[in-house]
Amino acid sequence: MKYTQLGRTGLKVSRLVLGTMNFGPQTDEADSHAIMDAALDAGINFFDTANVYGWGENKGRTESIIGSWFAKSAANRDKVVLATKVYGNMGTDGEPWPNHDKLSALNIRRAVDASLKRLGTDHIDLYQFHHIDRATPFEEIWQAIDTLVAQGKILYAGSSNFPGYKIAQANETAARRGSYGLVSEQCLYNLYERRAEMEVVPAAQDYGLGVIPWSPLHGGLLGGVVRKEVEGGRRSSGRTADALKDAAVRAKVQSYEELLDKHGLEPGEVALAWLLTRPGVTGPIVGPRTAEQLQSALRAVELELSPELLAGLDEIFPGPGPSPEAFAW
Template identity: 85%
Template structure:
């Protein structure tokens, strides 16, 4: 497994991130433990979760599954860099009482204690703000985080789904307080969705943040969805099905799959390898439901895409271009 630094920290993390959002909702606990063991055996040491994963009445279930895996021993906890998130309300009905969601100092304090209990650990390596909170000033957020760092309950703070200007605001306020600030940003970024290249990734690079892309297969759209349909396999559903109903999108995905077929490369593995080849990227989040899906993702780390193929992929999925040229009318 290839490793890199997490932004401007001293943490060494694998270049793939094990996303655990399917543990509980789609993958039972026993199978989830098998997947985590296989990931660790393969050298994948960076696990990502969130306090709301499990969803609905089962919010927190995913963290509990990870905590039970840690409790098995074998130095599992010591070998893993664990990242979780705070923002969403934990009320099962989705109607939180005041201060039971978002990024108030009170909710951050409550949420981190609850996550530590579910994860069965004494500290969280990377504590991420799941979304921006326009109601809470960064002065209050950083004051709460600084206390948690001093208490040893978290090591670093990161953001998720932040626009570029909020990354700047957050880190400028941290600098005025004399603290480290954000060390990572988790954003939507893949071949089919490249708007992060306009502001988010440049801001992250300017402030020394690692970039952790989520949805690297764009909801399955980049995972060989048309090929699977033609072979009688799992059909596209949800957003992927809606996207493929657009003839232009379907033609684009068909061109993508045809190109990779010519090179004998699986589409999902190519999408991950493309992300790994982009500047500023720490590692994409993969969310396997099965052991086979994990094995496929691991193969992408060894896959090198040649310049000609990278150029062809850019032609099929053109990015916005460098800033500020990308904003030109």
């Protein structure tokens, strides 16, 4: 496994991030434990979760599954860089209560303690703001985070789904307070969806944040869906099926798969490997439902993409180009 440094921290993390959002909703506890065992055996040491994963009445279930895995061996926790998130409403008794979501100091304090209990650990390595909270000033957020760092409950703070100007606002406020600020940004970024290159990735680079792309296969669209339809009669479903109804989208995806067929490469593996070539990217999040899916993701880390192939990918998915030129009419 290849490793890199997480932003401007001393943490060394694997270039693949194990996403756990399927643990509970789609993968039972035993299989989730097996996937985490296999990930650790393969050298993946960066695990990402969120307090709301499990969803609906089972919010928090994913963190609990990770906690039961940690309970099996203290070495598991010692080897893992653990990231979770705060923002979503965790109220379970009917109508959500106010102050049980977003980024008020009260909710941050409440949410950290609840996550620590579910995860069965005394600290979280990377505590991420799942979304921006327009109602809570960053002065209050950093006051709460600084207290948690001083208490040893968290080490670093990161953001998720932040626009570039919010990354700047958060870190400028932190600098005025003498706080450490954000060290990472988790954003939607893949070959098909490259708008993060306009402002989010440059802002992250300027402020020393590691970029952690989520949905690297764009909901499965970059995972060989057209080939699967042709070869196995397997119909796409959900958002992927809806997207493929658009003739222009289908044509792009088909061109992508045909290009990779010429090179004898798997679409999903190339989509991950491409992200690993992008400036500022720490590592993409993979969310395997099975051990087989994890093995496919692992192959991407060793995949070298030729300049010819990279140029071909840019022709199909050109991206927005640099700012401010990308904003030109």
